[in-house]
Amino acid sequence: MEQVHPTRMELIKKNGQIKLAEQGRDLLRQKMDALIQEFFHIMISVSKSREELDIAAIAAQRSLCVAEAVDDLTALKSASFATKRALTLDIRGKNIMGVPVPLVERKTVTKSVLERGYSMIGTSGRIDETAERYETELDLIIGLAETETSLRRLGDEIQMNRRRVNALEQVLIPELKRQAKYIKIAIGEREREDLYRLKKVKKIIEQNAKKKKQTAASVAAA
Amino acid sequence: MxxxxxxxxxxxxxxxxxxxxxxxxxxxxxxxxxxxxxxxxxxxxxxxxxxxxxxxxxxxxxxxxxxxxxxxxxxxxxxxxxxKGEDTQTLMEIFLNRWDIQNIKTILRGKNIHEPANEILESLAPAGALDDATLVALTKQLDVKAVIDLLATWGIEYSRPLTQHFKEYSERKDLVVLEYALDKFYYEHALSVAAGESYDEGIIRGMLTREIDVTNIKSVLRIIRDKVELEDAQYYFIRGGKELDVNKLSALSATRTIDGVIKQLTGTSYDFLASVPDEYVKMEKISAFEKELDTFLLHKALGLFTGDPLSIALxxxxxxxxxxxxxxxxxxxxxxxxxxxxxxxxxxxxxx
Structure with missing residues (x-):
C-alpha cells in the first residue's frame, strides 16, 4: 500500500477524494450511456447503408462485366481515360458528447453524359449505366465514410470511457477506500493506545500517590 | 475491279x-x-x-x-x-477507319490525363488502317498537341479536324470538342468518299447513312435521359442520316420523353423501338434501345448477303x-x- 499518513486530515482528504471519484464515475457512466445510445443510432444507419452499398457494388460489378463483354474492354478503358479523376470533398467536424466526428459534404458524384468527358459517339448507354452505377456506389461510400468514421470514433470513446470507469470503480475507489479504512484503523489503534497509556499513567500516579501516602503515614507513625 | x-x-x-x-x-x-x-x-x-x-x-x-x-x-x-483495286480498297477502309477514330480518341484521352504510353497502347483496338508503328509513336508523344502535330507532320487526314478545333479545345479545356470534330469528320469524309453513283458506293453510303441515323437516335435518347439543354443538343448530332435530319432530331429531343421519341418515330424504319418493353421505357434503360438499334443495323448489314454478288456487299x-x-x-x-x-x-x- 502506498505510504499514507494516518492522520485525521488525511482521512478527511481521502474521504473527499472518494466522493470526487464516485461523482466522476457516475458522470462517466452517464456519458457512456449517452454515447452508447448515439452509437446504436448511427449503427442502424451504417448497417442500412452497408446493405445498400453491397447491393450497389454487386449491381455495378455486374453492369461492368456486361459492358466489358458487349462494348469491348478497349472501348471501356478508353472511356475511363476520358472521365475526370479528381474528386474534391469538403470535410468539416462536429462534436457528439465531446467526441469530434467528421462531417463530409453531401456532394453527389453522379454526372450527366456531358460531364463525364467522353463524346456520345463511340460510347454506349451501357457505359453510361455502368458509370452511373459506380457513381451511385461512390455516393454511398462517401456517406458511409462519414458515418463509419463517427461510429469508429464513438466506439473508441466508449471503450476509453469504460476503461476510465473500470479504473475508477475497480482500482482507484477501492484503493482510496482501503487507505481510508487503514487510516481509520490506525487512528482507532492510536486512540486505544492513548487510552491504555493514560490509564497506565493514571494507575502509576495513583500508585505513586498511594506510596507517598504510605511513606507519609509510616513517617508519622515513627 | x-x-x-x-x-x-x-x-x-x-x-x-x-x-x-x-x-x-x-x-x-x-x-x-x-x-x-x-x-x-x-x-x-x-x-x-x-x-x-x-x-x-x-x-x-x-x-x-x-x-x-x-x-x-x-x-x-x-x-x-x-x-483488289484502289477504289474498292478505299471503300473497305471506310469500315476500318472507325477503329482509327476510336484509337486516336483513346490516345488523346490518355494524353489528356498523362497516362503512361504502355497503358494507352493496351487500350487500343487491334484494327484500323493506322499501323502499329504509327500508334506506338503517337502514344509516346508528350501531350494532346504533340499527338495532333505528329498526325499533321505525317499527313494523316485526321489531323485536319483536330487542328481546326484545337483552339476551341485549348479555351474550353474539354476534349469532347476534339472527339466530336473527329467523329463528324469521319462520317463527312466517309460520305464524300462514297458519294458516287456506283453500286459499291451506294452500299457503303446506305450503311453509313443508316449508321448515322442509329447513332443520332442513341444520342437523342441519352440527351433526353440526362436532360441536356435543347440548345446544346444540335451540337451532338451528325449530319447526313438516311431518314432523320437535324431538324427532325431536334424535334425528337424536344419531346423530352422516351415515349415521345417512340411516338415521333412512327412511320419511320425505326418504329420497331415501340417493341421495347414498357419497364425499360419507364426506367429509361437506354441500353435496351441501343441493343434493338444495333440489331436493326446488323440485320441491314447481313441483308447485303443477298445483294449483288459481284460487289463489295458480301x-x-x-x-x-x-x-x-x-x-x-x-x-x-x-x-x-x-x-x-x-x-x-x-x-x-x-x-x-
Missing amino acids: ISVEYDYANARIRAMKSRLLDRKELEELAGKLDLESVINQLEETPYREDIESASVKYTGIACVEYALRQSLSNTFRLILSFV AIGYLWAKLNEIANIRIIALCKTEYVPEKELMEELVFV
Whole structure:
C-alpha cells in the first residue's frame, strides 16, 4: 500500500477524494450511456447503408462485366481515360458528447453524359449505366465514410470511457477506500493506545500517590 | 475491279461465312459450366488456331480476349487481301477507319490525363488502317498537341479536324470538342468518299447513312435521359442520316420523353423501338434501345448477303457478321467468368 499518513486530515482528504471519484464515475457512466445510445443510432444507419452499398457494388460489378463483354474492354478503358479523376470533398467536424466526428459534404458524384468527358459517339448507354452505377456506389461510400468514421470514433470513446470507469470503480475507489479504512484503523489503534497509556499513567500516579501516602503515614507513625 | 476478282473474293467470303458459329453452337457455348469449358469448346471451332496461339501467352479470359482480337485482325487483313483495286480498297477502309477514330480518341484521352504510353497502347483496338508503328509513336508523344502535330507532320487526314478545333479545345479545356470534330469528320469524309453513283458506293453510303441515323437516335435518347439543354443538343448530332435530319432530331429531343421519341418515330424504319418493353421505357434503360438499334443495323448489314454478288456487299456483310460473332463469344466468355446466370447472358446475345 502506498505510504499514507494516518492522520485525521488525511482521512478527511481521502474521504473527499472518494466522493470526487464516485461523482466522476457516475458522470462517466452517464456519458457512456449517452454515447452508447448515439452509437446504436448511427449503427442502424451504417448497417442500412452497408446493405445498400453491397447491393450497389454487386449491381455495378455486374453492369461492368456486361459492358466489358458487349462494348469491348478497349472501348471501356478508353472511356475511363476520358472521365475526370479528381474528386474534391469538403470535410468539416462536429462534436457528439465531446467526441469530434467528421462531417463530409453531401456532394453527389453522379454526372450527366456531358460531364463525364467522353463524346456520345463511340460510347454506349451501357457505359453510361455502368458509370452511373459506380457513381451511385461512390455516393454511398462517401456517406458511409462519414458515418463509419463517427461510429469508429464513438466506439473508441466508449471503450476509453469504460476503461476510465473500470479504473475508477475497480482500482482507484477501492484503493482510496482501503487507505481510508487503514487510516481509520490506525487512528482507532492510536486512540486505544492513548487510552491504555493514560490509564497506565493514571494507575502509576495513583500508585505513586498511594506510596507517598504510605511513606507519609509510616513517617508519622515513627 | 473486274468481276473475276469478285468471283474469287465472294467464293472465299461465302466459305468463311459458312464457318461462322450458328445460333445452336453459340447456345451450346453459353450452356457451358465455366470458362475452361468454353475455351475447350472454342478449340473445336475455327477459333482453334487463335486460341492455341493465345494460350501460349495468356490464360483464362485474357486468352479468349487475345484470341478474339487476333481473329478480328486476321479477318480484316484477309478480306482486304481479297479486295483488289484502289477504289474498292478505299471503300473497305471506310469500315476500318472507325477503329482509327476510336484509337486516336483513346490516345488523346490518355494524353489528356498523362497516362503512361504502355497503358494507352493496351487500350487500343487491334484494327484500323493506322499501323502499329504509327500508334506506338503517337502514344509516346508528350501531350494532346504533340499527338495532333505528329498526325499533321505525317499527313494523316485526321489531323485536319483536330487542328481546326484545337483552339476551341485549348479555351474550353474539354476534349469532347476534339472527339466530336473527329467523329463528324469521319462520317463527312466517309460520305464524300462514297458519294458516287456506283453500286459499291451506294452500299457503303446506305450503311453509313443508316449508321448515322442509329447513332443520332442513341444520342437523342441519352440527351433526353440526362436532360441536356435543347440548345446544346444540335451540337451532338451528325449530319447526313438516311431518314432523320437535324431538324427532325431536334424535334425528337424536344419531346423530352422516351415515349415521345417512340411516338415521333412512327412511320419511320425505326418504329420497331415501340417493341421495347414498357419497364425499360419507364426506367429509361437506354441500353435496351441501343441493343434493338444495333440489331436493326446488323440485320441491314447481313441483308447485303443477298445483294449483288459481284460487289463489295458480301465483304461488308461478312465483316458485320464476324463482329457480331466475336461480340457474342466475348459476352459468353466474360459472363462465365462472373457467373452471370444463363438467362441474363442469353438476353445480351444478338442472333440474326
